[in-house]
Amino acid sequence: GQQVMQIPQYQHVQEGEDFTTYCNSSTTLSNIQWYKQRPGGHPVFLIQLVKSGEVKKQKRLTFQFGEAKKNSSLHITATQTTDVGTYFCAADRGSTLGRLYFGRGTQLTVWP
């Protein structure tokens, strides 16, 4: 079954609007990672969150890790057309060496 739930599956926004995608796990995580895949491309690592309640920012992107280390979110402020792509969370449960559990991704479309 799905180890990591990610919602929404699709999001269409107008340029300048905000965007958020959420990841939830039924088990406590060792860390969570976020990847971005541009259309026709391959997933590229964005960030890793390790500590309970951690918040990290990359320009207009804000990443949060829940206090219980079971959920995470990625928020983009004032989207731009360059933000188009699919955003994946990847959970490290710490139980199997090296293995990550990917969410199904959120496909973001930005209208100019």
Add this chain to the structure above:
Amino acid sequence: NAGVTQTPKFQVLKTGQSMTLQCAQDMNHEYMSWYRQDPGMGLRLIHYSVGAGITDQGEVPNGYNVSRSTTEDFPLRLLSAAPSQTSVYFCASSYVFTGSGANVLTFGAGSRLTVL
């Protein structure tokens, strides 16, 4: 520094044919893995390896074989291709250790496979 190199980029097979997707990394990563990506299904793990001589199954291993004879290479073999194996395949690798920075994956550019 090439990172993760996958070949071929595109392949068309007929049902029942066999083939091997190649993956090589030059970062001395212990962990290597194969994913398939289908629309709406995200990235599903096929097989993975935590070092030379060690492999294990992921979520969708049926119809695929892997081996890891060297740290650098992790080929994926399709034994008898089926239309259900039409997909985009990604190889990914990482260091394996605990703590911050652990298990960050570097992906190859992908191999698009069509089985007729």
